[in-house]
Amino acid sequence: MSKFLNFPNAIPKLLGEVVYLRELSEEDIPAWFERASDHESADLAGDSIPESAEMGFSWLQRHREQFRRQTGIRWAIVPQGLAASVGTIGLTITSTEERIAEIGFVIGRAYWGKGLGTAAAQLVTHYAFHTLGLAEIQAEVLQRNLASRRVLEKLGFQLERDLPGDSQAEMGSEDCYLYVLPKPPPR
Numbered sequence: 103m104s105k106f107l108n109f110p111n112a113i114p115k116l117l118g119e120v121v122y123l124r125e126l127s128e129e130d131i132p133a134w135f136e137r138a139s140d141h142e143s144a145d146l147a148g149d150s151i152p153e154s155a156e157m158g159f160s161w162l163q164r165h166r167e168q169f170r171r172q173t174g175i176r177w178a179i180v181p182q183g184l185a186a187s188v189g190t191i192g193l194t195i196t197s198t199e200e201r202i203a204e205i206g207f208v209i210g211r212a213y214w215g216k217g218l219g220t221a222a223a224q225l226v227t228h229y230a231f232h233t234l235g236l237a238e239i240q241a242e243v244l245q246r247n248l249a250s251r252r253v254l255e256k257l258g259f260q261l262e263r264d265l266p267g268d269s270q271a272e273m274g275s276e277d278c279y280l281y282v283l284p285k286p287p288p289r
């Protein structure tokens with residue numbers, strides 16, 4: 103167990119009024135493939151388009167391995183009242199010593215604009231600060247990704263600085279912003 107973070111032994115289920123978050127499983131692969139094949143969504147998230155749904159098994163394996171190595175946690179997002187997941191959200195630990203992680207999220211196009219991304223991110227930030235023990239959450243987002251920026255701003259993330267395109271291999275040559283959410287002070 104890390105001396106810096108309270109990294110869990112199993113992916114915790116996070117319950118909210120609008121959505122709940124649970125461990126990813128093979129049943130999430132078809133919805134993952136549909137989302138990942140959406141060119142606009144993949145472009146906004148900086149992801150490549152998978153060639154087949156079978157690649158979902160390696161996607162799942164990557165997230166399981168990341169969790170096993172205590173370098174990240176990824177959840178399936180399930181709206182209350184639905185059985186199937188509609189997206190995923192995760193934390194990637196970028197500095198264990200400084201207790202910093204990066205947040206990332208994606209929702210299937212049919213469910214955009216219903217508050218699900220915000221609800222999921224609220225659950226994750228609360229868990230990250232109050233249980234996992236993070237001191238800061240960061241997000242890198244394309245400057246033109248207005249929906250993602252709005253979600254971050256609704257959660258209280260502050261725009262920290264520009265990330266000029268040529269330094270961002272993952273996002274291609276486009277300009278990004280770095281957003282930061284520090285742990286809120288105790289009330």
Ligand SMILES: CC(C)(COP(=O)(O)OP(=O)(O)OC[C@H]1O[C@@H](n2cnc3c(N)ncnc32)[C@H](O)[C@@H]1OP(=O)(O)O)[C@@H](O)C(=O)NCCC(=O)NCCS
Pocket residue numbers: 142143144146147206207208209210213214215216217218219220221242243244247248249250252253
């Ligand atoms: C980003 C994403 C997860 C947001 O999920 P969501 O469930 O639609 O988000 P919410 O409904 O909680 O909130 C979206 C907000 O963005 C706003 N928004 C959406 N499109 C917008 C646009 N083009 N311009 C300005 N605001 C926009 C919505 O109005 C809403 O704000 P409001 O509540 O003040 O009205 C989803 O759009 C997505 O999966 N996009 C593709 C992948 C991606 O970009 N991931 C993030 C990578 S950093």
